[in-house]
């Protein structure tokens with residue numbers, strides 16, 4: 001016998017919309033609450049307007065959290081081929097790059113949003129926008145959803161898909177943590193992820209606007225944890241760029257624990273120290289009339305050179321003919337090992353995601369159901385899971401939303 005489950009989904013983002021469509025296709029009665037005027041606002045802003053919707057190389061190694069192995073089952077349920085088929089059922093075609101990153105074929109995030117919006121409109125999902133959920137209560141096996149305007153009871157299942165606090169200007173609230181806590185769950189402290197970093201030194205502000213390639217090594221408590229090659233961008237507040245975003249989640253977690261965090265930049269990463277030292281020595285011989293600043297400006301952006309040389313206490317006006325081998329070694333060392341102390345992140349407002357959240361130890365990864373309260377489910381970023389850059393956050397949102405949608409629709413089947 002089949003009972004029709006009545007499901008409330010709180011949050012009309014990636015995970016909530018996925019769960020709603022899957023649950024309704026499986027025959028459930030679904031109400032989706034979203035406090036923005038439209039669903040899916042973050043999708044529009046994602047991937048610089050292109051929406052890096054998923055990645056063909058999805059594995060557990062791309063995720064952080066107290067227990068990243070939590071993602072293993074959800075990811076195994078949504079391999080790329082199944083996701084592609086699901087998207088095709090919405091009329092959404094994808095294109096994947098060689099490195100595994102996938103985007104809508106149109107390269108426009110709005111086509112992703114439209115595909116989900118039209119599918120929801122064509123379904124019997126009741127989409128309630130412009131409505132802020134303020135509380136979720138539970139009594140005698142049924143849930144009541146309280147909003148700013150009213151309360152609606154009689155839900156056999158509730159999915160908390162409210163996302164994180166990252167990008168509050170797009171509707172992120174962190175309300176889901178309060179709902180989960182109120183219903184008996186543990187929340188791990190949250191911290192901004194995929195975010196720019198603030199540096200203790202005032203130097204970066206003077207170099208604002210300089211973008212270049214570097215190997216960035218992150219040190220926590222003086223221990224080198226990871227090195228990433230990519231672009232960096234000096235800014236008025238510190239440092240940004242893709243390489244910085246890539247190390248930022250680990251840096252932010254350490255900062256949230258009051259641990260000492262620093263980065264070292266290896267500039268001119270295409271050359272090792274031997275090659276760089278050879279290039280410098282040759283420059284000195286070929287153009288003895290140059291100052292060190294002038295000679296280095298053929299290799300590095302001019303704006304950074306005085307600051308770089310200050311760290312190794314050599315004057316920019318030093319004629320290169322006066323450089324002895326020891327000084328050349330110091331210049332090489334400065335270029336290959338430029339250290340900055342990290343003081344903070346640029347905050348949730350600028351973060352693409354958040355670490356921390358609802359403890360995964362209290363959620364069944366095979367259903368996304370709470371192990372504390374029957375009928376309560378979680379999906380997406382509200383959980384203590386955060387992915388690397390590259391479509392991994394959306395993929396976990398789709399996968400966990402899909403599992404929750406299926407499980408909620410089918411949980412009373414006999």
Ligand SMILES: Cc1cc2nc3c(=O)[nH]c(=O)nc-3n(C[C@H](O)[C@H](O)[C@H](O)COP(=O)(O)OP(=O)(O)OC[C@H]3O[C@@H](n4cnc5c(N)ncnc54)[C@H](O)[C@@H]3O)c2cc1C
Nearest residue numbers: 011013014015035046047052133163171380381391393394
């Ligand atoms: C600028 C930016 C770019 C990004 N680019 C990418 C990318 O290219 N690839 C990638 O994989 N990830 C990207 N991300 C991360 C990705 O957007 C999120 O990981 C993903 O949206 C999480 O999905 P979710 O369903 O958990 O939460 P969300 O998509 O945030 O959805 C949660 C929804 O709940 C609503 N809500 C919250 N509280 C309430 C409440 N009390 N009542 C009612 N509604 C509520 C919110 O308004 C929101 O619509 C980006 C994020 C940002 C900010």
